[in-house]
Amino acid sequence: MNSLFGRPLSVLNVGLASFADAIEKRGGAATRLDWAPPANGERRACEALARLVGHPGIDAANAQAVERYLVAQPKLAGIGAAGEVVPGLGERMILHAGPPIEWRRMCGPMRGAIVGAILYEGWAADEKHAQAMADSGDIAFEPCHHHAAVGPMAGILSPSMPVWMVENTAHGNRAFSTLNEGLGKVLRFGANSPEVIARLRWMEKTLAPTLRAGLEHLKDLELKPLMAQALHMGDEVHNRNTAASSLFIKRLVPALLKSAAPPADIAAAIEFIAGNDHFFLNISMAVCKSMLDAAHGMAG
Known part of the structure; x- marks a missing residue:
């Protein structure tokens, strides 16, 4: 103990910052730890957590989940x-990002995106009518995650929207996501102007069929190696997708040129994807969803 006080000390400070302040004012060294009691110190929650930590059954289930x-x-x-392939998606249902939430409690961008989806589907003639439908309960709202789906930002998905289908062949489960609209005035940010709706309809009527024709010549594209390569090229495959989108279009263009899609549609599709560095984002989200859902319902 005597030797402890014979050399410089550095105090680890947990809790009130004033403790470290007092030490530093007197020339001492203090390291401030960013720590708080689990569950904000709520006793029952802490006791429940204590029963989970180190539980052999839970540890085994966690290990199995990570392995999957x-x-x-x-x-x-x-x-x-979406209405044909997304499980449980009803005729008058719109999926959204995040947990379950009522229309009245949704944030402005999500409400705006839902209004846009209602207009896109042709369920309402104008924005006022669309808002009235949402207010009345005529439209069902459920989380994407409840339907093996995922989407960026507001994450809005309605029955007519084309969706990527990603299959995790190791476990046989699928995940779904919409096609990326690009940046700027887009539905996922809450925009619902005529140009936004027109783009969505072009994606449904022209882009999706063109891509589908190309994918017939690009069977079962493995996505983990493509994403791994993109990471090595500087992407983080979320907000920077330049490499992943470029690698994807590199694989896609030869397949499109072999397809029977109209040449003008092929050119428009290539131009659209090439001008959108975020195009791969929605695919990467479906990839992660398919991988994580493999552990859903794990006993333990």
Whole structure:
């Protein structure tokens, strides 16, 4: 103990910053630790957590869940209409990002995107009518995650929208996501102007069928190797997708040129994807969803 006080000390400060302030004012050294009691110190929650930590059954289940994630093999299975391929998506239902939430509690961008989806589907003639439908309960709202789906930002998905289908062949489960609209005035940010709706309809009527024709010549594209390469090229495959989108279009263009799609549509599709560095984002989200869902319902 005597030797402890014979050399410079550095205090680890947990809790009130004033403790470290007092030490530093007197010339001492203090390291401030960013720590707080689990569950904000709520006793019952802490006791529940204590029962979980180190539990052999839970540790085994966690290990199995991680193993399922690591061995997942996501492949691009195609493009389909959401109402036909997304499980449980009803005729008058719109999916959204995040947990369950009522229309009245949704943030402005999500409400705006839902209004846009209602207009896109043709369920309402104008924005006022669309808002009235949402207010009345005529439209069902559910989270994307409840339907094996995922989407960026507001994450809005309605029955007519084309969706990527990603299959995790290691476990046989699928995940779905919309096609990326690009940046600027887009539905996922809450925009619902005529140009936004027109773009969505072009994506449904022209882009999706063109891509579908190309994918017939690009069977079961493995997505983990493509994403791994993109990471090595500087992407983080979320907000920077330049490499992943470029690698994807590199694989896609030869397949499109072999397809029977109209040449003008092929040119428009290539131009659209080439001008959107975020195009791969929605695919990467479906990849992660398919990998993580493999651990859903794990006993333990």
